[in-house]
C-alpha cells in the first residue's frame with residue numbers, strides 16, 4: 001500500500017522541475033525524498049539556492065495533489081534549506097550525552113528493517129561487554145520498545161530526568177514515551193529538535209560505550225537535527241536489494257555526506273531466503289545490489305542478513321535474535337557486524 005502511494009506521489013512530483021537545477025522531481029532526484037508510513041506522507045524538498053518562494057509554491061501544489069490520493073491520511077511537505085548551514089554549525093553541539101560512540105541507523109525507504117537491525121546490533125554490542133543505550137527516535141512510529149519486550153513507561157527521577165528502561169542489559173528510551181496518543185502526524189523542524197533534545201539532555205543515560213539511534217526513514221529533520229546537534233560517530237544505512245530501496249538509500253548516503261556525517265557502512269537486509277525444503281539460498285530480489293552500491297560510494301559493506309521468519313516472529317514477541325538463539329546463523333551475522341563496527345570505531 002505504502003509503495004503504491006509512493007509511486008503515485010512521484011507521478012505528481014515529476015511534473016515539476018527543480019527551480020535551481022531544472023531537473024524533474026522524479027524518484028532519482030537527490031533533492032526530493034518522500035516517505036509513507038501508515039498513510040502519513042512526509043515529503044522533503046532540499047532547497048539549494050535563493051529561490052525558496054518558488055519551492056514553497058511547488059510544495060503547496062504537491063501537498064494539494066498528494067492529499068487526494070486514496071489511503072493518504074496526512075501530508076507534510078518540508079522545504080529545507082538548512083543543509084548547508086548544518087556544516088557551519090558543526091562545532092556547536094547542544095545535545096549532551098556521556099557516550100563514547102553515537103551511531104545512527106538510517107534508511108532511505110521505510111520498512112527495510114532499520115528497527116530490527118538497531119535492536120539486534122545493540123544486543124550484539126552488549127554481548128561484547130559494552131554499555132549500550134538504544135534510542136528510538138522514529139517520530140512517525142516508534143517500534144523499538146515492543147521489539148525489546150518493554151511495555152512499561154519510564155519514570156522521572158529527582159533531577160527531573162527520565163530514567164531509561166532496561167531489558168537484556170540494554171538501556172532503552174523511545175521518543176514514543178514522550179508523545180501521547182494524540183501525537184502529531186505533522187512535525188515541524190523545531191518540534192523535532194525539541195523532542196530529540198529531550199531524548200539526550202532530559203534522560204539519565206549514565207555512562208555509555210555506544211548509543212544506537214533508530215532514525216525515522218528518509219532524509220528529514222531528525223537526521224539533520226542529529227547531524228547538527230549531537231556528536232554522531234557516524235551512520236549505518238540499511239537497504240533491501242530492490243531498486244527502489246537502493247535509489248532511496250543513495251539519497252540517504254548523499255544527505256549524510258552533505259552534512260559531514262561519516263557513513264560507517266551499509267547493510268543489505270532481506271538479501272535472500274533459505275528454503276526449508278531444498279536448503280538453497282534464493283535471491284528473491286537482485287543479488288549483490290547493495291554491495292555494488294557500497295563499492296561505488298566507497299563505503300564499507302557491513303554484511304547481508306537473510307529473510308528469516310524467526311527474526312520477524314521474535315521481533316514481534318520482543319525477543320532479539322541473539323537472545324532467542326545466540327548460536328544461530330542470524331545471531332552470528334549480527335555478532336560479526338558488531339565486531340567490525342567496534343573495530344572501525346576503536
Ligand SMILES: Nc1ncnc2c1ncn2[C@@H]1O[C@H](COP(=O)(O)OP(=O)(O)OP(=O)(O)O)[C@@H](O)[C@H]1O
Nearest residue numbers: 110111112113114115116217270306307308312315
Ligand atoms: N531479515 C528479516 N527477515 C524477516 N523479517 C524481517 C527482516 N528484517 C525485518 N523484518 C520484518 O519486517 C518488518 C519491518 O521491519 P522494521 O520494523 O525493522 O523496519 P523499519 O525499517 O524500522 O520500518 P519503519 O520504516 O516502518 O520504521 C517487521 O515486521 C520485521 O520483523
Ligand SMILES: [Mg+2]
Nearest residue numbers: 114115138143
Ligand atoms: Mg522502524
